[in-house]
Amino acid sequence: VIVDPKNTSRICSDCGKKNHEFDGLTQSQWLGTRNWTCPYCHKNHDRDINASLNILNRGLNQLNIQ
Numbered sequence: 001v002i003v004d005p006k007n008t009s010r011i012c013s014d015c016g017k018k019n020h021e022f023d024g025l026t027q028s029q030w031l032g033t034r035n036w037t038c039p040y041c042h043k044n045h046d047r048d049i050n051a052s053l054n055i056l057n058r059g060l061n062q063l064n065i066q
Helices: 027-031 047-062
Strands: 035-037 044-046
Touching: 044 047
Parallel strands: none
Antiparallel strands: 035 044
16 A cells, blocks of 8 residues: 655644644754644644554555554
8 A cells, every 4th residue: 555645744643633833844844843742632742653653544544444
């Protein structure tokens, strides 16, 4: 399964909402952001772990496995 990783580190793996607080950051600034808290559900995320959970969920959804 091929998964598009776009925005997977900016979307909360708990509530599914995109954190728009990062929209204005340069790529360098974003890559320097290691942890963030969702402004909607207040879950704290490690950027890379959050992205991996979103990629896993996208892949499972493509396979219709949940």
